[in-house]
Amino acid sequence: MRDYIKQTGLWGLILLLVACGDKKAGQQQGPPPHTPVTAVKASRENAVYYDQFPATVIAVKEVELRPQVAGYITGMHFQEGSRVRRGQKLYSIDQQQYQAAYEQALANLNAAKASLVRAQQDAERYNTLAQQDAVARQLVDNARATLASAQQQVAAAQANVRQVQTTLRYTTINAPFDGTIGISQVRLGAAVTPGQTLLNVISSDNPIAVDINIDEAEIPRFTQLQRRPAAPRDSLFTLQLPNGNLYAYPGSIQTIDRAVDPQTGTLRVRLTFPNPEGQLKAGLNGNVRVKNNTSALPLLIPQKAVTEQMSEYFVYVVGDSSKVTQKKVTLGVRINDKVIVKDGLTEGDLVVTEGTQKIREGGVVKVNQK
Template sequence: MKRVFLNAICISILTLAACKKKEPPVNTEVPVNLYKVKARKVLYYDQYPSTTAALSQVSLLPQVQGAITGIFFTEGTHVKKGQKLYEIDRRIYQDTYDAAVANRKVAEGTLAQSQQDADRYEYLNKYNAVAKQLYDHAVITLQNSKSQVQSADQAVKTAKTNLAYAEVYAPFDGTIGFSQVKLGNVVSAGTTVLNTISTDDPMAVDFVINEKQLPKFERFQQQKHAPTDSLFTILLADNSLYPINGKISVIDRAVNSQTGAITVRLVFPNPKGMLRVGMSCVVRVHNQEPGPQIVVPGKAVVEQMGEYFVYTAKDSLMNNPKAGADSVKNKIKKLVAIQKKVQVGETVGANMIIKSGIEDGERVIVDGVQLLHDGSKITTANKMGPSAGGKGAR
């Protein structure tokens, strides 16, 4: 019984010793990949959603009432200024004009008779050979006849204008849309829309900017007579680049007090009619920053509460746990992550421009930043990628 008890004690001691077997030390260094910063010239564009618009656009309204008797254009095509587009039934307006001309002739005849009578009575009045009343009546009749001729002239002009309004002409060169009326439709003066015509060359492109960008675009506008190179270009809805560059034309008169935005208008030549009114596109404004700029991969930048940071690698001397306290080799060089606040610029593809906060030549941590804090120990001797499985980037 005593031997059994001693054996149990021995087994317990051996088991406890096995449990206290020394485990390998945990590696506290975070595996990362580094990117050495080198300033370089960067080509990028500020992009703004935009819409094409006509410099001039008008809805064609008839000035007289009547039935449409003629349509003289092809819908959706380019028309010239002064080209005849519609004809409204001219017969009633032609009759009115002819009647006005005839009335004017009657008034002119009456005027001629009144003039003769006035001249005769004026001669007789000099010799007191006619009653004063008859002379006065002759003078008044002459004035009335002159007024009737003037009234008849105005009636002829009005009738002629209405007759001319029976034909509708293009007010300027441009593209005409679908006709809103067909042959035989009766239209009302000033209310029935016949069609819409808009200029098509050049074409305007409107987009909205923040008021903070207004000084930059005002400088662009002041330099509008200088060669524009590729300062303003547009991407069409299919992501193709429009082959002709534009220039700044107009900046709206006021900033929207609620949104802090203001509209800018560019003008693009449109000789082949590729641009149509109302198209959605993207305005690209070529960057004008001179000299090289610092660019880092976008995944290296961390945003915290509206501020931006990157981690850089710094060499630091630390105690060597394998060396004795009195050893001359008790210090070893290790990499440490240092958090730095930066001011970011534009995003260029997968990269981001850094305006300030880091300098040329620094080593930026691009992978493993989620596991870091200021002062973290790091290593680049990783066999597995810090972000996911696989081999780490060299």
């Protein structure tokens, strides 16, 4: 009996000690500690930067050479890939049948003219006799009708000569303007079909054009830039080549398209660049860099403060009571280790730059502000 009482008392003492320990541990635990982070204020700074737009190089003028008559190519009078001058002879098409048709048309014209001379003489003779009442009136009328018919035949023959002569000229294809001719699509002896066979392409290359598409929100800016007088060697528009190098010559706005594409909400802008060395080729892709020309200072934050989620960008902002809130932002160009924020933040917002992987929406942080 005595042993039983001792054991019971011992277990009671153990339970009491455990209860006291749990209570003491609960008193010592307290609220969770704040997550330490580093944060900086979003600020507006004076910075020179460029907005970039994907660009495609195109020819200011470009034409496909196609024959207007059928036949066989009998001559190629140029060097592929070379510069050609307006009016320069490029291709010859076999003209034997067209030359024969032209000579036949000339012969028909001469015959019609001879008939006209004879009709004029008859008409004059009958008119003289009619004045003397020496011929029937019907013969005079017939002579006048024959003269009118002969005149129409001459006019028709002349029109036919012009048509055949034009066709004959089409057997020679000349350059429509100064430019660069490409690689020929046909060779000597090839049969060509009017309006269908592509012979070659000529394009102008100095100056050369570059097309970009801008967001509709950028229209006022580019309209103002178009009206701005260009200074010598103005670097407002520069072209970045596919290899990353900058093209040596600056460009200027030539044309802003008439309407916004309703499907994409973008507007096409065409710029022109000097191309004296022929370095730029039609079809080349690159980026047009447009220098910032606004007086408003851009809002900048460190690049490392930004996190990307499914092609969207977010930052953590420290608010009241040291709680963090995740905000979606629209970014501009990157400048060294900073990035421009176009939308989503205001000047003075405290943005977390270090420790973002440890915090969550609504979490409480301890800020080490820089």
